[in-house]
Amino acid sequence: xxxxxxxxxxxxxxxxxxxxxxxxxxVLLRALANAGLDVSAEAGFRNYLGRSFSSIAQSLxxxxxxxxxxxxxxxxxxxxxxxxxxxxKPMAGLIEVLPQLGVPFCVASSSQMERIRLxxxxxxxxxxxxxxxxxxxxxxxxxxxPDLFLLAAERMGVAPADCVVIEDSPPGIIAAxxxxxxxxxxxxxxxxxxxxxxxTIAALHPDAVLSDMRxxxxxxxxxxxxxxxxxxxxxxxxDVGTGSARAGVVSASGVLLGRAEHPIxxxxxDANHAEHDSEQIWQAVGLAVRAAMRAAAAxxxxxxxxxxxATCSLVVRDRNGVPLPVxxxxxxxxxxxxxxxxxxLAEAGECTATGHAVLDSIGGVMSPEMEVxxxxxxxxxxxxxxxxxxxxxxxxxxLTWKASGANARxxxxxxxxxxxxxxxxxxxxxxxxxxxxxxxxxxxxLPDRASPIGTDLGPLTEAAAAALGLTRRCRVGLGxxxxxxxxxxxxxxxxxxxxxxxxxxxxxxxxxxxxxxLSPDPRPIRGVWGPYEGAVLPDAWLNEAGQSATGALLDHxxxxxxxxxxxxxxxxRIIARIMALRETEGVGLGRRLHVLPDFHGNRSxxxxxxxxxxxxxxxxxxxxxxxxxxxxxAAIGIALGVRHILDTLNRHGYAIGTLHVTGGHxxxxxxxxxxxxxxxxxxxxxxxDDATLLGTAMVAATAAGLYGSLSAAAMAMQQGGTARRPxxxxxxxxxxxxxxxxxxxxxRQALEAIA
Numbered sequence: 001x002x003x004x005x006x007x008x009x010x011x012x013x014x015x016x017x018x019x020x021x022x023x024x025x026x027v028l029l030r031a032l033a034n035a036g037l038d039v040s041a042e043a044g045f046r047n048y049l050g051r052s053f054s055s056i057a058q059s060l061x062x063x064x065x066x067x068x069x070x071x072x073x074x075x076x077x078x079x080x081x082x083x084x085x086x087x088x089k090p091m092a093g094l095i096e097v098l099p100q101l102g103v104p105f106c107v108a109s110s111s112q113m114e115r116i117r118l119x120x121x122x123x124x125x126x127x128x129x130x131x132x133x134x135x136x137x138x139x140x141x142x143x144x145x146p147d148l149f150l151l152a153a154e155r156m157g158v159a160p161a162d163c164v165v166i167e168d169s170p171p172g173i174i175a176a177x178x179x180x181x182x183x184x185x186x187x188x189x190x191x192x193x194x195x196x197x198x199x200t201i202a203a204l205h206p207d208a209v210l211s212d213m214r215x216x217x218x219x220x221x222x223x224x225x226x227x228x229x230x231x232x233x234x235x236x237x238x239d240v241g242t243g244s245a246r247a248g249v250v251s252a253s254g255v256l257l258g259r260a261e262h263p264i265x266x267x268x269x270d271a272n273h274a275e276h277d278s279e280q281i282w283q284a285v286g287l288a289v290r291a292a293m294r295a296a297a298a299x300x301x302x303x304x305x306x307x308x309x310a311t312c313s314l315v316v317r318d319r320n321g322v323p324l325p326v327x328x329x330x331x332x333x334x335x336x337x338x339x340x341x342x343x344x345l346a347e348a349g350e351c352t353a354t355g356h357a358v359l360d361s362i363g364g365v366m367s368p369e370m371e372v373x374x375x376x377x378x379x380x381x382x383x384x385x386x387x388x389x390x391x392x393x394x395x396x397x398x399l400t401w402k403a404s405g406a407n408a409r410x411x412x413x414x415x416x417x418x419x420x421x422x423x424x425x426x427x428x429x430x431x432x433x434x435x436x437x438x439x440x441x442x443x444x445x446l447p448d449r450a451s452p453i454g455t456d457l458g459p460l461t462e463a464a465a466a467a468l469g470l471t472r473r474c475r476v477g478l479g480x481x482x483x484x485x486x487x488x489x490x491x492x493x494x495x496x497x498x499x500x501x502x503x504x505x506x507x508x509x510x511x512x513x514x515x516x517x518l519s520p521d522p523r524p525i526r527g528v529w530g531p532y533e534g535a536v537l538p539d540a541w542l543n544e545a546g547q548s549a550t551g552a553l554l555d556h557x558x559x560x561x562x563x564x565x566x567x568x569x570x571x572x573r574i575i576a577r578i579m580a581l582r583e584t585e586g587v588g589l590g591r592r593l594h595v596l597p598d599f600h601g602n603r604s605x606x607x608x609x610x611x612x613x614x615x616x617x618x619x620x621x622x623x624x625x626x627x628x629x630x631x632x633x634a635a636i637g638i639a640l641g642v643r644h645i646l647d648t649l650n651r652h653g654y655a656i657g658t659l660h661v662t663g664g665h666x667x668x669x670x671x672x673x674x675x676x677x678x679x680x681x682x683x684x685x686x687x688x689d690d691a692t693l694l695g696t697a698m699v700a701a702t703a704a705g706l707y708g709s710l711s712a713a714a715m716a717m718q719q720g721g722t723a724r725r726p727x728x729x730x731x732x733x734x735x736x737x738x739x740x741x742x743x744x745x746x747x748r749q750a751l752e753a754i755a
Contacts, residue, residue, distance in 0.1 A: 006103055006224045008158040010149055010181070013109035015168035018119045019091055020084065021045070021191035027080045028056065037066050045195030047497050064500065065657065081118055090123040091188065093213035098128055100217045106132035108152040110142050110171075132156065144171040145720065146179035153179070164220065166210070170197065170496065173204045174716045178253040182207045182223060184216075200496060203708030204716055232302040233706055236292070236470065237696035238285050239482055240310035240395060242266070242340065242511055245281060247288035248690060249296035249303075250697035252706050254717030256689050258296025262288040267334050272345070274338035275326055278315045281336070281395070282402050282467070290469040300470045305704030306403065306460070307477035309485035309696045310395035311339040312417045314374050319390025328382055336395065337374050340512070340548075342601075344373035345609055347435075351376075356431045358419040364526045365607035369548075371417045375444075376435055392444035394418070396479040403464045404457040404476040411450040412480035415532045416544065420450055422533035452538060453480050454702030454710040477703025480536075482692060483514035483544070487536050489695030490660035490686055490721075491518060492714025498540045505649070505656045507642065507675065508692065509665035511552045515545040515604065515645050517654055525652045527605035528645075538710055545604030545645045550638050551664055553599050553613070557634055562622035575670055577628045587677070587730050590629030593617040594740050595637035596748065605648040606745075614748055635670050636734070639678035640741045646679055658682045660721065662691035676726040678734040686721040694719065 015021040025044050032039050037060070048056045057073060060066040068076075098105070106129065109116050113135040120126040120133075134152045136142035153163050165176035165183045168191075176183035185206035192198055202209070208219055234257070239246045243266065249258040262284040267275040285308075293300070314337040316324045323335035337343075351366035351373055352359065359366065366373060371394065379386040393401060394413035401407060414420035420427055426448065432440055440446065455478040459465075465472050480488070486508035494501045498520045506516040518540040522531035530543035549556070555567040564570065582589050598606075599613035617633075619626070646656055659681045665671045666685050676683040688694045698713040707713035 004159075004161045006164050006182075006220055007162040008153060008156050008164070009101060009103060009105040009220070010152050010163055010165045011105060011107045012165070012167045012169070012172050013107050013111060013116050013119055015189040015191055016166050016186050017091055017094060017107060017125060018123050019089055019190050020119055021168070021189055022194070023083050023087055024080060025191065027076055027083055030079065031068070031072065031076045032060075032066075035066060035068065035072065037064060041194055042196050043499065045191055045197060046200075047500075064503070065655065077112075077115070080115065084118055085122055088119060088122050090125060091213050095124070097213050097216050101220070104132070104156060104158075105129075106134065106152055106156055108134040108148050110136045110148070112137055141720065143169070144174035144178070144715075144718075146175050149175055149179040149181060153181070164223065166216075167206075168192070170200050170204060170715060173201065173206050177204075177716060184208045184210050184219065184223070186213075187211045188213065200712065203712035205707055205712075232298075233304045233704065234296075234298055234302045235697045235700040235704065235706075236289055236303050236306040236468075236474070237693040237700060238289065238306065238308045238399065239485065239690075239692050239696060240264070240281060240285065240308065240399065241482060242311060242338065245284040245288045246690070246693065247285065247292040248693035248697065249292050249298050250694065250700075250717075252701060252717075254688070254694055254697065254719050256693065257298065258292045258294070259690065259693070260288045260291030260295055262291070266338060267330065269327070269329070272342040273327065274341040275330060275334040276313060276336035276338055277333045278323060278336045278395075278398060279333065282399070285399065286467040286469070293469060301473060303470050303474045304706065305475045305477055305700035306468070306470065307454070307696050307700040307703060308396050308399035308403070308479040309482045309692060310399060310479070312369065312371070312413065312481050313337060313339045313395040314371050315393040315395055315398040316378070316385060316389055317391040317393075318388045321391060324385045324388055326378060326382065326385065337378075339369055340600075341374070342368045342609065344368045344377040347373035347376040348609065351435055354431065354434050356428070356434065358421065358428050358431050360524055361415075361421060361530060361532065362419075363524075363528045363530070363604070363607050367529075367603065367607070368609055369603075370419075372419055372435065372437065372440075375437055375440060379436065386443065389443040390445060392446070394481070396481060400457055400476055400479050403460055403468075405461050406457040406476070407445060407447065408451040408455060408457060408478055409447055410478050410480055411452050412484050412535045414446075414450040415535050416481060416484070416529065416542075418446075422450070451478050452534060452710075453478060453536075454699045454713075456703040456705070475700075475704045477699045479696065479699060483508045483516065483546075484536050484542075485695035485699070486514070486662050486692040487516035487518070487542075487695065488698055488714060489688065489691030489693070490662050490684075491516070491536070492695065492698060493718035493720070495537055495711040495714040498537065501540060502654045503656060504658045504660060505646070507659050507661045508663045509550055509661060509671070510663040511550070513547040513550040513638070513642070513663075513665070515642065517543045517545070517649050517656065519543070519654065523653050525605070525648060527607040528648065529604075537714065543649065545649070547597065547638065547641050548603045548609075549597065549600035553597050553638065554631060554634060556599065557630055558627070561627040561630065563624040563627040571668070574628050574631050575668065577624070578632045578670060581625065581628060587733050590617075590633045591733075593629055593633040594737070594744060595630075595634045596741070596744050597634060597637040597641050604645050612748070614744055616744065632670065635668075635674055636678060636737055637741065638671065639674035640734070640738050642675065643679045643738060644741070646681070656681065658684060660684045660686065662686055672724065676724045677730040678737070680726050680731065682726070683724045684721040685724070686719060688719040
């Protein structure tokens with residue numbers, strides 16, 4: 001198919017029409033230095049290039065806690081105007097080129113209209129563009145959102161597909177791609193070399209790169225003549241959770257086009273044992289993918305890449321890939337120990353007792369949810385399975401093996417759950433021998449080294465393509481653990497600024513809750529898993545905390561209470577009644593009830609799998625309103641548990657002020673309100689319907705070659721979100737509740753010592 005004709009050229013202003021970016025950066029850095037913040041020129045260009053002063057001010061608040069008031073912003077604008085009048089020049093060759101273009105052109109800039117006009121006026125360009133001048137102040141969301149470019153195309157009467165954008169900044173390139181326009185990256189500005197952005201720009205895969213404006217007419221001719229294959233570059237993301245497999249079809253710009261879900265079975269013989277059938281999981285994945293493709297009205301040949309995230313469940317197969325039983329009383333098809341299974345509590349304790357250095361990267365305490373203690377249990381209690389084992393996988397790695405046939409294992413899974421240490425560390429044979437697993441690598445067919453997330457494992461096998469309803473054009477990307485995919489989908493926007501990412505936290509909240517904190521350097525914290533290198537983003541270290549039961553705790557209380565019943569039918573009813581009760585009693589509703597939510601142990605920051613839940617303040621009241629009060633106070637306990645984790649992280653070098661929440665809890669208005677009010681943080685709910693699927697789609701896009709790196713894919717595909725700030729009127733109540741929460745932790749410890 002021929003490419004669409006070019007009917008409109010949309011120029012960015014700063015760094016494209018005028019060589020203004022070095023001047024603007026000088027002004028910004030002067031202002032920041034006056035405010036007490038030292039930012040290097042490279043960091044300034046990387047984080048603030050192509051953004052308005054108001055957008056920069058918001059980012060400074062979010063990332064550094066620096067608030068620039070209106071007076072400071074106005075002083076910067078005056079300084080910039082004076083500097084422009086004295087020093088600003090048009091981009092070399094531009095004035096000669098404009099008459100040669102032969103199609104209409106306009107300017108669409110993140111700057112305020114006054115600044116755009118000033119730039120064009122002092123460089124002699126205003127008459128050539130007036131009145132086709134568009135500013136980010138004319139739309140609700142600036143770059144990297146597509147709104148400004150779409151507005152320009154609409155006002156100029158041209159379809160997005162017929163537009164070409166000339167941009168110099170990563171946010172602008174991303175915005176053009178999201179708008180469905182072709183984009184030319186201009187690298188001839190004076191800021192490109194000192195900013196170090198050339199690699200980032202290249203990784204975003206613009207349609208063309210231009211370093212000299214005099215070459216623009218010829219480049220546009222080639223771009224217009226370039227033929228299209230007629231295929232779209234779509235991505236399939238698969239998320240396997242505790243009870244279902246979900247699939248999403250996602251565009252290359254990160255838009256979820258279709259989504260479907262299929263249940264998976266779980267066998268439970270007691271409270272501590274839980275098992276899956278991995279073949280049934282694979283079948284559920286196939287059904288979900290096919291349904292998602294139908295929902296998206298997508299053709300199989302349009303899918304360029306697929307990847308998988310999954311719970312950290314453990315799949316056991318023999319040397320020929322045949323399922324093996326993981327219990328003494330189970331059929332071979334029950335070959336998977338579910339992540340939440342706690343059968344290996346004693347083995348986890350033995351690992352902790354070794355005091356080995358591997359514990360330094362898991363907070364000093366081994367969890368029964370990790371793979372080593374589960375494998376110890378399996379070797380002791382089902383020796384015939386251990387003797388026959390020839391392949392053992394984390395579930396995400398099992399799925400990429402089923403899809404591609406490749407035996408590679410993800411840096412995410414091995415680092416976070418298997419005691420593999422990144423860098424030069426690798427496996428620790430002395431530790432494995434000490435816990436009786438000297439033969440683990442052989443039995444599991446585990447490679448010597450983990451592979452980075454997003455590694456291209458090759459195309460789908462014939463069998464996998466048939467099972468999923470896709471084609472062998474589709475590349476398979478090495479996946480990751482489900483919560484880590486959620487972290488990538490929510491924190492990916494900050495992939496270009498790992499130096500400040502420690503101010504943000506991902507909360508992936510559903511049956512249980514995972515808390516993901518990223519930093520540019522390792523920060524070991526007792527009771528918090530990590531630090532893990534490259535477990536989410538390649539240039540960042542991860543600390544992972546969590547709560548073992550959150551949504552599951554609320555479900556349990558509903559079933560347990562005399563006025564309760566089936567949770568699926570009661571959550572909305574309970575929430576509505578709590579809202580009504582709060583109209584008269586306020587947030588102090590049920591204030592004499594206090595709940596420690598550790599009903600399934602404390603994953604973080606105490607790292608005590610034997611911890612017990614506590615409810616203080618019960619009466620003989622068994623009516624519906626008493627259930628509502630208990631539910632409300634349990635939700636407060638869950639939010640205070642997050643605050644306890646945040647306090648621990650912030651004592652170790654983090655400065656978290658923003659929570660990015662995804663998962664089932666986003667559908668519970670009480671929890672979303674409490675995550676802001678009880679922690680004192682700004683809470684951001686992602687605009688995408690499923691941040692976990694988005695994160696996995698970023699991995700698929702990397703493997704498919706749509707972007708040059710996982711970080712580039714994360715920046716380009718992020719979708720933004722809506723923010724909720726804490727209500728200061730509620731702070732005093734939740735501060736009191738938190739003091740009680742901490743006192744109850746101490747009292748529980750004292751009681752257990754006596755018992």
